[in-house]
Amino acid sequence: MSLSLLVANEKWQDFDTAWKDMLESDGAIDGVLDALTLAGQKNRMSRCSALLREHRANLALAERHADAARLIGAGLRGGLSPTEFGEALFDHAAKAWSEEVWWSAYTEASGLEEGCSDLRAAWTKFERLLAYQPGSHIFHAGGWGTGKVLEIREADKEILIRFHSGREDTFPMEGAVDIFQPLSPNDLRSLYYEDPEDVPKRAKKEPLEILRLVLERHHGRAKLVSVKSALAMIGIESSSWSAWWRKCKKLVEMSSDFRMSGGGANPELRLLVEPSDPAEELRKSFQTMTSVEEVLARAMEIITPKTEDGIKDVIREAIGGQLEGNEELTQLDLLRAHLFTSQLEKDSYEPLLELIRELLKAEGEDDEAAPIYALLNELPGYKEQDQAVDALKEACGDAWADEVITNFQLLAPGMVRRFIDDIVDAERGEDLAPHYTQLIKRPLRAPHVLTYLAKAAEKGLIGDKLPLPMERANSLISLAAFLYGIRRDNPDTTRSHGRIVDLLAGGDDPLLDRLFEGASPKDLRTAQLTLQRGVEDSIDNLVATLVFRAGPVEEENTRFWEDESIWTTRTGLDCRIQELKVLKDERVPQNEAALSAAAEQGDLSENAEWDAALEEQRNLAGKIQQLETEISVAQLLENAMLPEATACPGTKVFYSQEDAEGEQCIIILGPWDAKDDGSVVSYQAPLAKGMLGMQAGESTSITLPGGTINVEVTRVETVKVD
Template sequence: MSMSYLDQFQKHLNNHDYPSFLSLWEEYCMGDEVDGEELRRVLTNVKDSELATPFGRHVEKALSLWEKIKDTDLGQEIFKLIFDLQTTNTPELGNLVFNYLKERYGEDRYFNDKIRLIGLREMDSFQGAVSNYILLNHLKKGNFVFHTGGWGVGEIMEISFLREQLALEFDYVPGKKDLSFENAFKTLIPIPDDHFLALRFGSPEELEARAKKNANEVIHILLRDLGPLTASEIKEELEELVIPTDEWARWWQTTRTKLKKDTLIETPEDLRSPFKLRETEVTHEDRLQKALEKKPEAGELIQMVYAFLRDFPQTLKNEEFRSHLEEKFKDALANEELSDAQELQLYFFLEDLGAGKEYSPTKELIKRFTSPEDVVNAIAIIAFKKRALMQVRKLREDWAVSFLSLLFAVDQNPLRDYILGELLKEQQEEVSKKLETILTFPDRHPHFLLWYFQKMMKDDALPLGGKEGKIRFFEALLILLSNVESNSNQRDLVKKILTFLTTGRYSNVRKVFQHASKEAVQEFLLLATKCQSLTDHDIKIFHSLAQVVHPSLAKLGKKYEEGKQGEEEIIWTTEEGYKKVKGRIQEISTVETVENAKEIEAARALGDLRENAEFKAALERRDRLQSELRTLSAQFNKARILTKDDISTDKVGIGVVIDCKDDAGKELSYIFLGPWEADPDKHILSFQSKLAQSLMGRKVGDKIEIQGKNLTIFNLRNYFETF
């Protein structure tokens, strides 16, 4: 027989098609061979279905199949299931089950009492006789049972065959509970001493010691006894009762790494899928070969094999496996349409499989690249990026051109370090020219600007690393901060810049101020006030550090103190903008923060935090939400709703619409509102912006410059009278 019968039975159960199920059962029981596992699963499935009661009149037909396997452990399980289901209670069945129990338990001193309790003395009703006898054997003080009615795991505290009842303590029900044998037969399932639940509730300290000594063994027991479980379900079973809560994250991270290498456990690829205990061992090599049988496309193949060899490098000692991989790569090279980046990475694999020997096609490929930088950018694996860079440096005379192009393009600091290090050996002047563009346009490569400035503060020998260079980079960094802090996609960068500025009691700021002129420091203080991410405390520290170097700047600090509660501190907004920000604050506080906490816990459950992309993404989202909430809350406390009466059209100010004409007579309008309504595409400018500040106080007839356009103001209007 094949397991195909199981699918047919299940289909009829799902459709509640009892006639078809019964017809198939008649056919099944007439078979000459028996698949014990299939029969067990069929009986188990029907026992849990609505067809169990009517099927009870026909289940005994399976006895002919049972006869063929009755001396096996599986045969005993099937016999028990047959009597759990049967409802005819015929004398023939009664004698059969009595003899079965007599043969196995006849020496039991309470055998006759138990036979009476399970209904075999009168032979009138003995459904579940085998299960009930096994349960009675298990009813001993200190043993554990599971309550199917929702009381959870219970420990047997007392038992009386005279009163035919027992007392138990359950994990989900307070106090001691008395239960009759009759109710016990209906609701209790015996838990063997070596079952996970018995170990967890009976010997949690011992189980904790085993989990810390051999985590995989405990996970094996857990999956064996409770079936497939997700990471969060495993946590629910083990945390606190077995592994202390404060130790869980570290334990699970280590354990999950070990589970990946366990040949008897199927590890899921996502949070929602469960860990499964395999029936037979599957080697690491077999697992990869099975995945490769699905014929993944080149990009997926590269990622899959790289991750596998990173986790299981010992598999390369298997010559047959090495040969199989080599053939797979050569086949991909010969039969697939590959990009230069994919082809190069496959060559790298072939080099590794050749015990590190150089693969001649690698050299030929790198030499003929039209754009090495495009190839490097197309490689996702960092180790292969570095390898490609090293080959370009070694084999191409024009390597410096590519390296200069890639210096700003790569995102990973180790790659930046390598590229910069090689360029500085021969191309210092060209590097300096590239850095000048950063100072001119800090927004173009913001992450590189911060990275290089951090290096400069530790190494004066770098290009532009002198006192003047640091001053120029500091100015560019403050300009960058003021430009990106309102961009939600740059929250992480803003956080890194603030950390750089404030770490070590503002040591970096202190070092720059020490060598800057009074005029430069004064410019820094002005730029700092434009950075909304810097708190009043930060600005005060900036002023204090400035006064130490240039005492004459003390008056600026006093002016700042006096004016901080004035007009500049007010966040003007329309009523619509006020409600929008208030709603956003509530959304972050009550919805998104809670959702993010769940994401972090779910991702943490995956373990292996160093390579856990979901965990890192969840933490980054938390940082973004916290930063946004701090910024909006600080602004909200300073907010004031703008009204029609607050606006004067005598000169340019908050709430004013400026009507202008360019040199060709074309009319343009600009609106001055608060930062929450700002939308440059619609010509709505924040009154806090540098452009708006430069135009404040202008009147009709004044000439102004906006975005490179020479304009003349010909009218000033009240925003609320216009819109």
């Protein structure tokens, strides 16, 4: 048992017993010295003085004067009286080392001599000099890092040191004791100096072995930040540190020799004096938890493929305890609990399959898909979503492919890649092509699904019935711009953004290069405008290169608002789409109900309710067709290339009117953006239409319903549209 651990855990009786056992042997005293150092830090040296005297006497009888001097020195540093022990310390030191060639140099550099005024400081310096032997290691906290003592030059009172960087330099002994920390042979920094390739490999292969070395250096306990600093010294930092700590943390949780305590980002790690029962400790931990979420979070931290059956039994027990009689349990809690429990079982876990089948049979609200898909999207991580793939397939049996293909756009992000692979393996890849076509038309409907599906489609895995290359290119760069704006929102958007960037601009033969093959300069320029909202540099640079290669856009007489498109803001378009939704989802069902009620009255020849409902049906059909046509040709003003200082949709125009005082202004937007107070005017309205294309200083006559007016444009400003 380590004496330092006994002191660290305040087990003083066990410490006394272990020290007495050591007195009867002739073993090394390094463990005693470390324990006395820690006892001094705890201000408990006085209770160690009796055994220290006895141990010193035994060492003196055995003529182990060097060990006796070190033992007294450790006691002095911890608070023992120099008056009582000073003479004995100098006597043992002289008997041990006075014949060495360096004795005079060391005592002079440290000030260790009989009657010195500060014996503690003198011994501390002398002991450090003793540690500076050829082949030993030191550490410089000021920036030079770890070094190795190459030579002791007694005559010059200098020490030659080579640092990890390869730099060699000499230092005066008197200065070296103040700026260099001696390192033990088992210190990570010493090991790393000698073998910088093997130590990081050992750390990754055996995390607990390295953790033990770090904790022993800190007398058995250390905060996580100290462990992190120690690992940084051997090159394990940033992402490497995160991966190492994830692995180490799980091993610590299940180890009988280590314990982690305290929450937050900086828990305390310690070596245990006596081995513990990990299963029992885990059971106690679970007993303090009050929700399924807490239990699952803890279980996920510790479960590994090598987890022992006893630990798995404790986890099953804890999950079962949370599920039993819990009336506040949600379907998501139940699904997560069963998904996790299924990992612990060697065979199928029937409660999970029954739950999924029940959710598949349930009807969603307003004819939506079964609620299982909403729950799958609520699973908090890709790992849980991926686990649900096999469970859903098993629950559906042979019909899994039909079920998944039908609801493909509703899948959780973490399920999509697996299901694409499985569907392709089942030779059903072409059944995914309609989903790709739909999502290309509406890329923001399911962006995470589209990023995976696009990769499969462009590899030829779902057949050749795909939208035109130009349509795919414009849709995917629009998706890339959208994901760029939300790339830091959560892990899903970060992953999806990375996938779309890699798909469009990655590799020696980027997809965008192929999709835009043969595109006109105008088409490429339009695509470039889509990227003005912001996009990853690799995509922006690639499109810019394609635009440059294509050459200049030919001048045209028409201006962007003169084509067949309806230019509008995103808000205006959303309002129009909502209007269409109300007609389809509310007005049409109401009309169908009215027709049905009128038909039940019998004779329709003189049925006024029937005639009214039929007329409304024709009006609704016409209105829906009109809205669908308008929406299909809508273009967003945020994507338009506005001519500089020219009145057009997306600008604020200031003008003066003949026979009217003061300057007036209007904001020109789309037909679905106009306001009743006249501050925002549709570009199709007479006043705005008469000013389109004009610049400051130009005049014109505009015919309005109330007569003709003469106006002069005074200035034009671009407005922010959304």
